[in-house]
Amino acid sequence: MTEVSTLQVAVTCRGVWKLFKTGRRIVEALVDVSLDVQRGEFICIRGTSGSGKSTLLNLLGGLDLPTRGSVSAFGRPYESMTNQERGTFRRANIGFVFQELTLVPHLTALENITLPLLFDGIPHSRLNEMASKLLEDVDLADRFDHLPAELSYGERQRVAVARAAIRRPALLLVDEPTANLDVTNTNKVRCVFERLKGEGTTIVAATHDERLEESADRVLSLTQGRIAPAGES
Numbered sequence: 001m002t003e004v005s006t007l008q009v010a011v012t013c014r015g016v017w018k019l020f021k022t023g024r025r026i027v028e029a030l031v032d033v034s035l036d037v038q039r040g041e042f043i044c045i046r047g048t049s050g051s052g053k054s055t056l057l058n059l060l061g062g063l064d065l066p067t068r069g070s071v072s073a074f075g076r077p078y079e080s081m082t083n084q085e086r087g088t089f090r091r092a093n094i095g096f097v098f099q100e101l102t103l104v105p106h107l108t109a110l111e112n113i114t115l116p117l118l119f120d121g122i123p124h125s126r127l128n129e130m131a132s133k134l135l136e137d138v139d140l141a142d143r144f145d146h147l148p149a150e151l152s153y154g155e156r157q158r159v160a161v162a163r164a165a166i167r168r169p170a171l172l173l174v175d176e177p178t179a180n181l182d183v184t185n186t187n188k189v190r191c192v193f194e195r196l197k198g199e200g201t202t203i204v205a206a207t208h209d210e211r212l213e214e215s216a217d218r219v220l221s222l223t224q225g226r227i228a229p230a231g232e233s
Contacts, residue, residue, distance in 0.1 A: 009075075010171055010202040011037040011060050016069035018055050018225075029055040030066070031225040042193065042203040044213045047222035053206035054099070056222065057173045060204060061094050062086045073171060091116075095169035097177050101160045103148040109135065109155075110144040113163045134162035137195075138188050154180045161189050165196055172196060174205045178212050190215050 018030040029052045037043055037060075047053050058064045059071050062078040071078050074093065078086055095116075103112050113131040122130075135141050138158035148156050161177055172193075178186040186209065193203055194215055205212060213219050221228055 008039055009036050010039045010041070010073065011035075011204070012070075012072045013056075013059070013066075014070050016059060016066045016071060018052070018059065018064070019067040028225050030059070033069070033225070033227050035220075035227060037202055037204060039202055040197060040200050041218070042197050042216050043205070044216040044219045045204065045206050045222055045227075046208060046213070046219060047206075051222040052225040053222055054175055056227075057096075057175055057204065057206055061096060061171070061173045062090055063096075093170040095164035095167055095172045097157075097160050097164045097172075097174040099175045099179075101148075101156050103156055103159060103163075105148050108145050108147060109140060109151065109159045112148070112159055113166055116163060116167050130166055131162070134165055134192070135159075137192050138162050139185060154182075154185060157181065158185060158189065161192060165192055168196065168199060169201060172201050172203045174203070174207075176207055176209075177205060178207065178209045183211065186211050 013033050013035040016030055016033040017028070020027045020029055033056065045053050045056065059066055060073070062071070062073065062081070065079055073089070076089065081089065104115065107115065110128065110131050113134055114127040117127055132141065132144065135144055138161060140155060140158055143151060143155060148159070151159065157177065157180060161174070164172060164174070178189055181189065190212060197203055205216070207213065218229070
């Protein structure tokens with residue numbers, strides 16, 4: 001992980017709008033969103049499908065830029081970086097768990113987890129040791145040599161969480177990470193997040209899962225692209 005700012009605020013949104021054009025229609029995915037996420041904080045963002053949760057995560061991670069407003073991570077505004085600089089910054093500091101999971105189909109569960117560190121000069125034996133420990137954490141130690149097609153969706157989901165966690169990122173952005181998990185495996189994922197949080201990782205999760213929200217420092221709601229503390233209209 002590269003050096004990042006020692007500021008207490010990990011991610012900042014200021015007056016963020018995100019507009020998409022669909023045919024002749026302009027869709028307001030996010031409307032004047034302002035948000036500070038503190039370093040080491042765990043925030044859950046709830047909202048119905050289409051409320052803007054995934055769009056917000058993409059902006060927080062620098063995968064996209066706002067139509068209006070600004071987003072900064074660890075004191076660095078994304079709009080001031082080139083595409084290449086944002087890519088380098090993401091790889092060094094940000095972990096993602098997408099709804100699509102994006103596991104590499106021809107790699108085993110163990111190999112998928114080690115992939116983010118493959119070119120970091122870490123000895124192969126150490127990489128396998130780190131990945132094996134994460135597989136144990138998410139109760140998949142007996143699936144280490146299985147390809148994604150040989151795993152259930154819930155198992156693939158847990159592999160994706162472990163893959164994002166192996167870099168111990170400064171910022172972890174997760175999209176519905178427990179949507180298809182039972183209580184036991186949801187608790188295992190929660191434990192991984194809580195351990196990372198204890199090590200200083202900032203976590204923002206888009207979720208409908210009240211079980212995951214129990215671990216959060218704050219729960220926010222997105223409604224028609226507008227953000228507010230959970231329970232406020």
